[in-house]
Amino acid sequence: MLKPGMFTLKLFLIESNLIEGIYILVYQITSVIIGFLTGVFSGIFGIGGGLVSTPLIRILLNVPPIIAVGTTLPVYVPTAIAGGYTYYKERLINYKALLWCSVSGIIGVIAGAYITKFISGHYLLLGTALVILFTGIKFLKRNPNELSAGQENLQTRLNFIITGFVSGFLGGLLGLGGGFLMIPLFVQWLKMPVRESFGTNLIVVALISLPGSIIHYYLNHIDILVVITLILGVIHGGYFGSRLALRLKEEKLAKGFGVLLIVVSLYFAYSEILSMRL
8 A cells, every 4th residue: 555655756757757758759740740841842842851850850859959960861861762753753853963963972971971070060050051041042033034944065974073072062061961052053053954953953862861871870960769750751741742843833932942941041040049159
C-alpha cells in the first residue's frame, strides 16, 4: 500500500512522462510538416530545400545553428528523387549539365562542408540568411521573355563545371543544396529553359549532397532523428510539389516564392542576431 507522499510522487512522475511524451510527439509532427513544406517548395522550384528547412528547423525545433546547417543536407537526396522523378518523366532533364555539374559539384560541396569546421555557427547561419535574401530578389527580378530562350553555345562543359563547383561549394558551406545559386546560373547565365533547370538541378542536388552529408556526419553536425522525420514529410511533399509545378503558372509562383524567401531571410537574420546578443 502506497503512502500519501509516494502516491503523489507517482502521479507527478506519470504526469511528467505524459507531458514529455506529448512534447516529443509535437516535436516530431512539426518536423514532418517542415519536411512536407520543404518537399513542396523543392518540387515546385527545383531547389534542394535548405532555403526552407534550414531556418524552420532552427526556429521551430530550436536546434543549434551548426546542426541546423548539417541536418538539411542528407534530406536533399529523398527530396530530389521524389521531385526529380516527375521532371524525368516529362523529359525535363539536361543530361550534359547533370554530368558535369555533378562531378564538379561533389568536389565543391566536400570543400565547403569541411570549411564549416572553422567557422562560427551563428555567422554561418547569417550567411545563409543573406543567400536566401539574394535568391528572393533574383526571383522577383526575373525577366520571363529574356530567360525563356535557350542558347546552346553557352551550355559548354567548362561553364557547367564552373556552375557545379561554385554551387556545390556554397551549398556545402551554408548547408543548402546549391540550387539557390545553380538555378539562377542555369537560367540567367546559361539560358536554360526554366523548367529544365528545375528538373536538372533536383537530380544534381541528390548526387552532390551525399559527400557533403558524410562530412557533416563525421563532424557531428547531423541530428539523425530530425533527418528521419523530415524525410517522412519530404517524400510526399516533393512529389506533390513537382506535379503542381507542371500545372501552375511559373512566373506567378516564382514571384510569390521570391517574396517568401525575402521575408524568411529577414526574420532568420533577426533571430540569429538576437540570439548572439543574449
